[in-house]
Amino acid sequence: MIVFEKPKALADVPFHYCPGCTHGIIHRLVAEAIDELGIEGQTIGVAPVGCSVFAYNYFNCDMVEAAHGRAPAVATGLKRSDPENHIVFTYQGDGDLASIGMAETVHAATRNENITIIFVNNAIYGMTGGQMAPTSLPGQVTQTSPYGRDPKHCGYPVKVCEMLSQLEGPEYLERVAVNNIKNIRAAKKAIKKAFENQIQGKGFSLVEVLSSCPTNWGMTPQKALEWIDEAMIPYYPLGVYKDRSAE
């Protein structure tokens, strides 16, 4: 009996991500949710700009590539064109969703658009070579903050879940991590719930996933996972920030 294998919703294509990058885990969790809910035929994904720009190569469902940050707007159009039959998700990084795409994200949330957003937060711009992102932590050394991010000069990181939780619109906001087995299982549950919410027509669901970037953080893959525990989770606490159906 097979206990664990590559999910059917993932194409038989090797990921281009760096060794130890947790994008691969998050791709797999999304694919497992699609498999378990049996929605591959009606799902449309929207790929972002950033490391996960090639996400359209890796999922077997239909995929659309959006301009930088505009994935929630593209997803809105896809969903509204056939709300009964389309299951639409976006897969975005922090350089995409939390900086250039902030307006689209906030407005999709406040409209309670019935889409699912997977937001991968690794606190850095990965694809372009490790520049400071809106989510980089205070004191974090990056290519463009070689002495560490100074909040006096660069401001403070954007906490997306906390910010969106102040809006009336969103249905479900949760922050999870993928740095150990326990957190991966919780992340899978959250991602599946975000898809279920959409199927039940409940509305805007966003799952923020704390991810690692060993290459640009300058760490080994294992050390990067530990850094999520030591530095990221204290600043970005895990948990459900909004769940209207549970209230």
Place this chain on the structure above:
Amino acid sequence: MAKVTFNTELCKGCGLCVNVCPKKILELAKDKINQKGHYPAQMTDQSQCIGCAFCATMCPDCVITVEK
């Protein structure tokens, strides 16, 4: 008995599976490399495997299949 198979050509040798294995029976190969030039993960003692699938859950590249 649990059986773990590795799609060695997909492995990037990050070692996350090695660290997460509760039985400590995984290692990165020392004497062979795959087509990408990485030292792939391999199992040292299949008989001790309990089929928990922690390695496969942690693997970012879907290298591992677990059977029981």
